[in-house]
Amino acid sequence: MAFFEERFPDCLSFGAIGGPSFSTSVAWTTNGYRTSNRKFLYPLHEYEVAQNVKTEEDFETVRSFFLNVYGQFDGFRFKDWADYKVVGTQGIIIDVSGVKHLGRRYSFGARSFDRLISKPVVGTVTITGGGTLDYTTGIITGGSPTSWVGEFDVPAVFTTDLLSAAIVNRSGDGQFFMSWSSVPIKEFRV
DSSP states (O other): OOOOEEOHHHHTTTTTEEEOOEEEEEETTSSSSSEEEESSSSEEOOOOOGOOOOHHHHHHHHHHHHHHHTTTSEEEEOOOOTTOOOGGGEEEEEETTTEEEEEEEEEEEEEEEEEEEEEEEETOOEEETOOOTTTTTTTTEOOOEEEEEEEEEEEEEOOOOOOOOEEEEEEETTTTEEEOOOOOEEOOOO
C-alpha cells in the first residue's frame, strides 16, 4: 500500500454523511449492571459520499480517482467539511515518545479529547513557537512549538474494491445521470 497525497474531490466530499466511530464492547448482567470496554484510543471516521455522485461528470471524477487508488489499496486525503479547521485554543502539540505531533483538542465541560492530526493542509498552518512541519505526517521538528492553527485532511481509503454504478436517467441533451449505490470511505491510521 502507498499513500496518494491527493485529496478526494471537494465537490464530492461536500455533503458526505458520516463522522467519528468508536469501537466499544458492552456486557449487561442479568440484574441490569453494565460494563464497557473501549477498544480504540481514537475513533475512526467513516463517510458515505454516494449521494453526491449525480451527473456523468461527477461519476467520471469518482471513477478516475477510484481507479488511480486501485479501489481500497491506496490511501488518500479526504476533507471532512464538518471538521477540517483548527482555530484558537483547539490547536495543540502532542508529544508522543519525544516526537511532536499536531493535535486538535475537543473540550466539553471539564473533559477534553485530543486527536492526532497527520495530514495538515499545505499553506494553511501557522505554528506558534516555530519548527518545521512535515505535511505528510503532522510531525514537527525543531523550534519550541506550543500551538497551531490551520486546516487538515483525514487519511482515508475506500472500503470496497467494486465500482458498482448504474445509469438512472438520460437528459434531452444526451447527458447521463449516474448512481453509485455506495461510496464508503473510512479513516485509517498512518
